[in-house]
Amino acid sequence: MKSSRPLSLIVWALLTSAAILAEPARAASRDLLDLSLEELMNEPITSVSKRATRLGDAAAAVSVISAEDIRRSGFTSIPEALRMVPGLNVARVSSNEWAISARGFNNEYASKLLVLVDGRAVYTPTYAGVYWENQDLVLEDVARIEIIRGPGATLWGANAVNGVINIITKSAAETQGWLSSNAYGTEEQPSSSLRYGGTSGEHLHYRVYARYFDRDRFEDSNGQPTEDAWRSMRGGFRLDWQPPGDDELTVQGDLYSSDVGQNWTSPAISAPVNLDLTLMRDNHGGNLLSRWTHRYSDTSSSSLQIYYDHLQEIYAGCIEKRDTVDLDWQHRFELTARQDVTWGLGYRRSSDDFPLTSAIVFTPQARTMSLYSVFVQDEMSFAQDRLQLTMGSKFEHNDFTGFEVQPNLRALWKLDADQAVWASVARSVRTPSRVDHDVRAAMLWTSGNPPALLTIQSNPDIRSEVALTYELGYRSQLNPTLSADVATFYSTYDHVRDVVAGNPYFETSPQTAYLTIPMIPVTEASAETYGAELSLQWTPTESWRLNTGYTLLRMQTHPVLTLATPGRNARHQIQLRSYYNVSRDFELNGAVYYVDHLESLAVPSYVRLDLGVVWRPVRELELGLSGQNLLDARHLEFATLRSATRTEIPRAVLGRITWSF
Amino acid sequence: MTRVPGIAALVILAMAYTGVGAEEVDTRREDQLKAAYLFNFIKFVEWPTGAPERTLTVCFAGGEGVHNAFSTGIENKKAGQRALAVRRLQPRENPGGCNVVYLDAQLVSTDAYSLPADASAPMLTVSDASQFARHGGMIELFTDSNRLRFNVNVDTVQKAGLRISSSLLQLAAAVEKGGGK
Numbered sequence: 151m152k153s154s155r156p157l158s159l160i161v162w163a164l165l166t167s168a169a170i171l172a173e174p175a176r177a178a179s180r181d182l183l184d185l186s187l188e189e190l191m192n193e194p195i196t197s198v199s200k201r202a203t204r205l206g207d208a209a210a211a212v213s214v215i216s217a218e219d220i221r222r223s224g225f226t227s228i229p230e231a232l233r234m235v236p237g238l239n240v241a242r243v244s245s246n247e248w249a250i251s252a253r254g255f256n257n258e259y260a261s262k263l264l265v266l267v268d269g270r271a272v273y274t275p276t277y278a279g280v281y282w283e284n285q286d287l288v289l290e291d292v293a294r295i296e297i298i299r300g301p302g303a304t305l306w307g308a309n310a311v312n313g314v315i316n317i318i319t320k321s322a323a324e325t326q327g328w329l330s331s332n333a334y335g336t337e338e339q340p341s342s343s344l345r346y347g348g349t350s351g352e353h354l355h356y357r358v359y360a361r362y363f364d365r366d367r368f369e370d371s372n373g374q375p376t377e378d379a380w381r382s383m384r385g386g387f388r389l390d391w392q393p394p395g396d397d398e399l400t401v402q403g404d405l406y407s408s409d410v411g412q413n414w415t416s417p418a419i420s421a422p423v424n425l426d427l428t429l430m431r432d433n434h435g436g437n438l439l440s441r442w443t444h445r446y447s448d449t450s451s452s453s454l455q456i457y458y459d460h461l462q463e464i465y466a467g468c469i470e471k472r473d474t475v476d477l478d479w480q481h482r483f484e485l486t487a488r489q490d491v492t493w494g495l496g497y498r499r500s501s502d503d504f505p506l507t508s509a510i511v512f513t514p515q516a517r518t519m520s521l522y523s524v525f526v527q528d529e530m531s532f533a534q535d536r537l538q539l540t541m542g543s544k545f546e547h548n549d550f551t552g553f554e555v556q557p558n559l560r561a562l563w564k565l566d567a568d569q570a571v572w573a574s575v576a577r578s579v580r581t582p583s584r585v586d587h588d589v590r591a592a593m594l595w596t597s598g599n600p601p602a603l604l605t606i607q608s609n610p611d612i613r614s615e616v617a618l619t620y621e622l623g624y625r626s627q628l629n630p631t632l633s634a635d636v637a638t639f640y641s642t643y644d645h646v647r648d649v650v651a652g653n654p655y656f657e658t659s660p661q662t663a664y665l666t667i668p669m670i671p672v673t674e675a676s677a678e679t680y681g682a683e684l685s686l687q688w689t690p691t692e693s694w695r696l697n698t699g700y701t702l703l704r705m706q707t708h709p710v711l712t713l714a715t716p717g718r719n720a721r722h723q724i725q726l727r728s729y730y731n732v733s734r735d736f737e738l739n740g741a742v743y744y745v746d747h748l749e750s751l752a753v754p755s756y757v758r759l760d761l762g763v764v765w766r767p768v769r770e771l772e773l774g775l776s777g778q779n780l781l782d783a784r785h786l787e788f789a790t791l792r793s794a795t796r797t798e799i800p801r802a803v804l805g806r807i808t809w810s811f
Numbered sequence: 812m813t814r815v816p817g818i819a820a821l822v823i824l825a826m827a828y829t830g831v832g833a834e835e836v837d838t839r840r841e842d843q844l845k846a847a848y849l850f851n852f853i854k855f856v857e858w859p860t861g862a863p864e865r866t867l868t869v870c871f872a873g874g875e876g877v878h879n880a881f882s883t884g885i886e887n888k889k890a891g892q893r894a895l896a897v898r899r900l901q902p903r904e905n906p907g908g909c910n911v912v913y914l915d916a917q918l919v920s921t922d923a924y925s926l927p928a929d930a931s932a933p934m935l936t937v938s939d940a941s942q943f944a945r946h947g948g949m950i951e952l953f954t955d956s957n958r959l960r961f962n963v964n965v966d967t968v969q970k971a972g973l974r975i976s977s978s979l980l981q982l983a984a985a986v987e988k989g990g991g992k
Contacts, residue, residue, distance in 0.1 A: 182843050182844060182846070182847040182884070183846065183847045183850050183884040183885065183888065185847060185851075186851070187848070187851045187855070187978075187979070187982055188982065190844065190847055190848055190851065190959070191958060191959070191960070191982065192958070193844060193958065193959075218981065320955075320984075321955045323953060323955050323984075324955055324960060324984045324985070326985065352941050352942075392954065398957075443957070448839050448840050448841075692976075692978060731977070734977045734980075769965075769986060769988070
């Protein structure tokens, strides 16, 4: 019986597509004229890429942070800007570290959120997470940040379990001329960007940029400095070539170098003592990406993307060097008048080396991992486009767990022109990282006689974490000034990764005998999460806009886990953002965020208030003054297990001059 | 050098208007989007007193696809209080009487176009020609990352006595000043 199901699905699909063919062609031009300018700007000319769905028509929990949101927020970094997304849990760990996740499992090494910058994955296979401190850009050149909460694995592949963040920069054509942006304040000392965009001929646009910032250290609850100051320098370019015709070529690249101050509590090798280290992590890296898109017709296009990425990271106890090459091909075409098919092939090769190791040892020291992937997705529309069905799957092969299948079925039903309901069910996986599979890391000495050394010992039999997610959402333009978006979800997770203590055994080091307690990554637990994300946008007058958001998250694990604890995630979050234009040249912006307490880290709940004014005396010049965290001198948002130091997030004042001409 | 596109534009213009290149135009999605943008622009612009109270005339120089999409799209639609009438401009026809003129990129090169002759006429000019806003046009549509964007030249808009809503300016990719020929 079970095997007849796919067959009946195919028969059903064939029958419906025949029915689709018989329907009249869509009256698309009339529909487009009903869209607002903002909506039009999100409208792809052709659906070239994986992300070219209209926001209002997406059968997924999608949010977008626009360039205007970033400008008005006064935020100076990408991770901070993500606070504006309802459904994301953004907790700043120190001046240069963040714990960011959607829908649970938050951690400074949160592993279930995939992040891409202009199509380049910045999720690291080393520990399964994102080096947020390396993800910096000229914020004025960011076009938008698209956030998909919930699984995106069918298109984006493994590790897009709880969400995908796409950071998309403006094209070179949109960033012509000079831009100089300088901010100085209690934390930014300074933060400066310089960019020039030009053209060569009529069809080639380019920009080059340089950026530097120096961020002050934060303090702990006693006002003691926490030595987490950081400095970063970066530069890069982007070329966009759009010759007349159907081809487009983008080439872009960046180079960066950072000194990142972090606190680590690390065990000494020679004696049973723990050292509180202040490490200046000297990290650097660079990337080069090229993307070619070709349009065969209005309904058919393809893109080929290739990138190379290099990075070097220093930790307490080891150095990482990593080189990644990634190839991605996508093709989209109209199968019938009512069916769009997108399919693609991908190959990624990531080679690492951990040449200098002491407390952390990788075996093998160097490893090259290959990832092969194929995906196919079919979008079908029925009943005059009122019902849309999307089904697809990604098929991947990785070196640790072999084949992974990540299917997804989504449906969107437009109740009328202003309302839609959507639902989705998806399976996604989080594949093991190098740390899960290959590491032996001395973590901490425990007191006692004999002394015991807690040591993470990898588990080569570790499995992928598997999530099944059910979502139901509703979107409505209630009236011309008010729109609402609700997403609810229920997810179950199997083979959840945790760490358990194995049988202790004696080791004898040159000096003394000690006990090793192995901490072994296992994937035996299960978990479930459910919750809701609500956002409302209200434009009471032409010059005033309000955004509110509420996030509810509940999480349970079986059994109770050491690392993936529900108590590291805020149960309730509320935000309210206000944009007010006093006049054409003068803006008042404000935001309030409430984040619930984190039980297992003893982090109390907090309310954050940000206020800002922006004045444009002439069009080329923008002056901004913003205050962040105005309600308290400093507060705790998260606590890392890596160090006993608990860094608090201070009140900050910032002045900014942006000059473009 | 810049003469060449000028001459090319004239040739294309002559061809288009003698019907040589006038094949049947299937409305392409890109044209439909341009038509939708044009409709939105009109909603965000205020004409000075003296402009027709009831009906705005939208003229098309070339751009058949956009014209077709716009004409079918605006049936039973108004831009604010005003109804819209659509007209196609003949070659060398004086655009007097038009409140909005859409110029196809093929008819415009960076140095050779002549609409409107009188910069102070309250006539909104929109085109998908490259550098249109920088060279004296008002709103320029361009393609970027598979999406349409626009630039606005506020000086030419003001000179023509039109007022553009600040919300439109905020959405523009670039706001130009000056220009003209």
